[in-house]
Amino acid sequence: MKRLPEEEKPFPIDLQPESRFWEKRGVSRRDFIKFCTAMTAALSLPAAMIPRVAEALGSDDRPSVIWLEFQSCTGDTEALLRSSAPTVAEIILDVLSIDYAETIMAAAGVLAEETRAKTVKERGGKYIVVVEGSIPTRDNGAHCCIGGRSALDIARELCGNALATIAVGTCASYGGLPAAAPNPSGAVGVGEAVPGITLINLPGCPVNTDNLVATIVHFLTFGRLPETDGKGRPLFAYGKKIHDNCERRPHFDAGQYVEAWGDQGHRKGHCLYKMGCKGPATFHNCPVQKYNEKTAWPVGSGHGCVGCSEPSFWDSMSPFYRRLPAVPGFGIEATADKIGLGLVATAAAGFGIHGALNALRKDKEPEDSTREG
Amino acid sequence: MNSQCKFKQYIWELPVRWCHWVNAACIVVLSLTGLFIAYPAPLGKSPSDFYMGWIRFIHFVAAYTFAVSVACRVAWSFLGNKYAGWREFFPVATAKGRRKTLAMLRYYFFLDKEVPETIGHNPLATTAYTFLFALYLLMIVTGFCLYSTHAPQGILFMLFGWVQVYVPTQIVRLLHHTSMYLIFGFVVNHIYSAWLMDIKEHGAEISSMFSGYRFTVHRKDD
Known part of the structure; x- marks a missing residue:
């Protein structure tokens, strides 16, 4: 130098x-x-x-x-x-x-x-x-x-x-x-x-x-x-999301995830995204400043971020071990996906029945009496 | 069976058709990549792989394309012909529109045997499209809000980032996720109704979205 x-x-x-x-x-x-x-x-x-x-x-x-x-x-x-x-x-x-x-x-x-x-x-x-x-x-x-x-x-x-x-x-x-x-x-x-x-x-x-x-x-x-x-x-x-400064980010981009606590991915330090890590929703400098004399922070220790530095985190970041919050009014165990798939299935069934009924009935196609204009 | 002569009419202009199919393609790509982002398969074999990275990239490119396409369609509703116009999307605002809507509802609920002819949009469909466009707007705002948080000093964050000051980010994410299922529900309805009307009207309902031409009983200059 x-x-x-x-x-x-x-x-x-x-x-x-x-x-x-x-x-x-x-x-x-x-x-x-x-x-x-x-x-x-x-x-x-x-x-x-x-x-x-x-x-x-x-x-x-x-x-x-x-x-x-x-x-x-x-x-x-x-x-x-x-x-x-x-x-x-x-x-x-x-x-x-x-x-x-x-x-x-x-x-x-x-x-x-x-x-x-x-x-x-x-x-x-x-x-x-x-x-x-x-x-x-x-x-x-x-x-x-x-x-x-x-x-x-x-x-x-x-x-x-x-x-x-x-x-x-x-x-x-x-x-x-x-x-x-x-x-x-x-x-x-x-x-x-x-x-x-x-x-x-x-x-x-x-x-x-x-x-x-x-x-x-x-x-x-x-x-x-x-x-x-x-x-x-x-x-x-x-000023930066935890996710964007995370030491496990390369695993996220690569597609290497912890699937269950204690599995191979968890032992190898893969991304905790699927275990409900809220790093993608949280602004904080934890990955850089860390805690305990700069020795540790939650994700570094193998636990997902719970988003503690965001407003209303206890309500909006929970369940802490799921990617998405529960849908209000549908009980804890109902996920957005179950509700969504139920909705699509109901729509499909409804229109299926409608179609069957239409196939059976005799109706008139537009002619002079029903035409528009 | 009716054997009346039908007349060919140019209804859907090029931008309408293009926006329709670009939206459709984008919805397919965005849903597939979006589901992967929500439930990623552990494809990565080494940290230098980039599976999630590429899938997110495709999602973001499709998102920009979709946003531009939706914006173009909205603009065309002020520039295009009367069938593409914004008034079509609020049929219940006019007496004629209400009459058409009621006739269509009666047909759908098996109260009428006669299919009411629609030259442009089916009034029930446009009512659904109005909600669909509201859903598109919600998707675009929540999606770009989530996306923009990677650069909190950027222009996108200025435009969309304010959302997460008022709505918790996870709720924004939940809205973005569940709205996809609402769009799926619409798609089921949309494909079914297009198929039904194609069969019942004999007006080339489905092929008109490719060619732009429909076949109607009355002539344009009637």
Whole structure:
């Protein structure tokens, strides 16, 4: 490889202040630059942007984060806290001051609520809200209350005044599992519960922490949220279908499929299309970013995608092990094909009988009395 | 048996006939390849084979052909002769059309013995065609919606991709799949009725879709 002359090295800016900031927190300069590079790549930005990302992350002017948890399983918090590399938790927790997050904060009860109120008051709108979990709307939001206030009420106040709201996970984005039929609590995503706010959806079950961190990094670097698609999701992470980036795609195009769990094709890693994989219906960067320190993702582990990052996935992507959803009103076991073939058979039988009756009857062909015109 | 002299009349112009047969061929190809895409046979012997790839390619080429053919037929309903015109497709909108429809229904339900003559379209048939064209539109929109998701920044996605923002992709897929059976149901009806009318009217119902000529009791300038 050709060595770059000194003045063309890709880090023209002085990284001293930032690296000292990070070193104080136990992150080496090398790890910090690695992190900035990974984030720049995740956001599909050119390498020339790495110094700008580093600069933004090193700045002292960092917004507070209020992490709200409503109807959720804490899976997204878990996903963030359990990730070990590249020191994501440290970076996220240090770069942003997380002032309120029920799961990880030391304070509890009245004290915790006071902290939240204080942050909102002192930061004067200079905070980011991360929402995890859906917001119930039925019965005045009584199905999810924190400190005597409904989730809907809290979300209206906090998201309405925030710099930006990040909905993490499918529940916060689109209602997710609590919103699955029959949706007893009237659960909706943040966007539907509090319309008109500055919002970005990071669906997934759980959210991919790399995408969450990259979104925050984008916000810190450029002062705005990344560009989104029609479902409010950032294009850098949800701009391609799983199917189109899948490592098993060559098997799909070739015509090599898993026919049954544990068969030869399954053992050889063939395409899971016939086992009901929803990769062709799902936009997410799972095949690229993966989970668990980039070691695994569902299809890589031999299980089809269930489409968890799409709205109403629990209802529209199921049955998870079939290609097509059940036809509403015909029971679970009736497939579209059975109904369709039944329809065609009925039509054929009906016209067959009609034809037989016509063959038997004597009728008159058109003549002057019946002619048209 | 009627032994009246019949007159030859040019009814179906070339674009009507071409669109009809292109649609028919496309429906056959699209259904066969579509069923394969829904239930692929494991033909691949190595990952460098491309069976599914080629079958999808044929499906997409046939889909473009079909869409263009349907668009041409719709355009011709404004440009062609009165038998091809869009008014033919809404017979119940006029008193004469309603009378014709009723007469045809009475014949179909064995209430009348006399076959009502139709020079252009059978009014029952055009009513079915109106639903059929709605089905074509549904097929084209759902099909291109599914297809366009491979390139979410493309023109096709701008035109059709919005559908999957409002209707879950799997429901779009289900609609695309079940509509095929509705078209099959139509095809059963269509072939049967063409055969029946060919036998009963003696007006060359079936061959008119090849030649364009029908044989009618009355002369055009009557």
